[in-house]
Amino acid sequence: MISTNPFRIGGIAAGLLLVLVLIWASIIFGLTDVSSRMVIDSIYRFDQSNEHIIIRDSRIPRAFIAAAVGASLAVAGTIMQGLTKNPLASPSIFGINAGASFFVVLGISFFGVASLNAFTWLAFTGAALAAAVVYICGSMGRDGLTPIRLTLAGAAVAALFSSLTQGMLTLDERALDQVLFWLAGSIEGRDLELLLAVLPYLAAGLLFALLMGRQMNVLAMGEDLATGLGQRTVFVKLFGAVIVVLLAGGSVAVAGPIGFVGIIIPHIARWLVGIDYRWVIPYSAILGALLLLAADIGARYIIMPAEVPVGVMTAAIGAPFFVWIARRGINE
Template identity: 50%
Template sequence: MSAAERAGAGLAGYGRLPLPGLLLALLGGLALAAAVVASISLGTVFIAPETIVAAFTSFDGSDQQVIVLTVRLPRAMIAAAVGATLGMAGAVMQAVSRNPLAEPGILGISWGAALAAVGAQVLLGVGSLTGLVWCALVGAAAAGAAVVMLGALGRRGLTPAKLVVAGAAVSALLAAVVQGLLVLDRESLEGARRWLAGSIVGTNETLLLQVLPYQLAGILLALLLARPLTTFSLGEDVARGLGQRTGFVKGGAAAAVVLLAGSAVAAAGPVILVGLAVPHLSRFLFGRDYRRVLPAAAVLGALLVVVADVAARFVIPPEEVPVGVMTALVGGPYFVHVVRRGMAPL
């Protein structure tokens, strides 16, 4: 067992589950499907599963069926898409930085996207959805580039812990500027405050269709990088010794993270800490091969956010808790747990 493998196993805690991958994939798919059905059916109005099926097979224009198609289904889809992309973004970031605490929310990428979107709204008056999505992507790219550069610079100087603290400081800085902007412009505050908490309430298929291309591009790019990332995750020097052109891998990974995290933030605001536990669980289930870990992270991430979104409706009814708060409440304790156990570098 190499040092890197040991670290991976140590991270998972118990080594690897011996269940065959196919069975696991099947279970994951079923769980996700069940969660999506639950997400469509549960809420202030309960909708029976047969009504959901009927909405697709024999649409009759009834209120319930309209709710299914125009409100609940897009929302479940957005939740799934956001979760899948954030889960994958976290997995890619952890593989590249070999840092078990790397995650878009922790390293400031989410807030980069949020700042750019809010800034464009307040300062430049950008109002169109496409414009905001692009701004979020640019913001994520800027913050992501900074983090990757820091990681690259700090091969020796910057330990995983320091990178996390640097990311937290970046986040604090960006959040301070966002708040400053919102102080200046009350109208934007009204529009942005729900979004800034990480919320998918009231999203519709227009938004989904806007961000979907970027999400798909990010997912595709990440999957293409899966094999090189597996090699890279052994360490950059090792990867280079094996003949890998590590610059391409890092650049590609950065682009994938920007697309994945940026589009997720554009859709739902900074939903944080999804990309932390999900890749850990994926590696625990599937080992260190990112050809399996990445799809698993997508499915588990989707599952996490969909379930969190369903739970968010029942915490303080009739109010809904923003889904970003739910993921933070789940992810925060996990983060602390990882820190307490002592994180081995990946």
């Protein structure tokens, strides 16, 4: 564990440098090999060659989308785990990704939605609805809101929205062709315009999350103590929910429902820097970007010349981790 602030700052600097290295690697490595010189030339001396087109239209957007989505999903999972005190909480497990995906597919299937802004707002709406349903269902009963109730409610809501999505796709082959690869969680073929459409929301969510670190620390001491210290816990939870919707909804709009990033990364960040959310949140953002960048690079080589959706890669990495966390017990 990194226990002193100078080392934590150094860790952030090293992490950011490694993110830049992996972004550069993501641009260079793939089915079409390109050199560093080609990347520089494509930016400053674009000649419309096949390599330059691949770099500018595919590789560069893909690398930055992977970094942005990975950071956003990791921070969303960190906020969710902190608010619910549930180590299994994440946008995928609690049905938020599934809700966002359902609304996007609904818009494509029944309303012919094709614009990027519409995708974004549909994803936000679905994410917010799923979060509200999970919270309401998890709060029902005599014992009120508990980690196990939240987990069960999240699993039920995720299954419901996933089933509805699959049902719509069986009735509309056109929508199936459009979104099948996207539903697996993929950043292949995404252009920079799509990232720019949601970047303000992702940036706002990340910034608000960084500013919320102190409030998360107070809330972690217990709701009664936090209230006694003057914290408006209801406001903190609602603000945290808005952050999760911004980050998870924006990520789904860009890359589809990529799972397990929000589960894995918060635990690694807490293992590295402890339980202080002023450090856990920025470390989660950096580690999330690193994970998705590395997973996307690896996805290009598994079945080359074809590619594995990056969501499949994160699931392969995250499923054993999820089982390990579950076996430890969510009430620890």
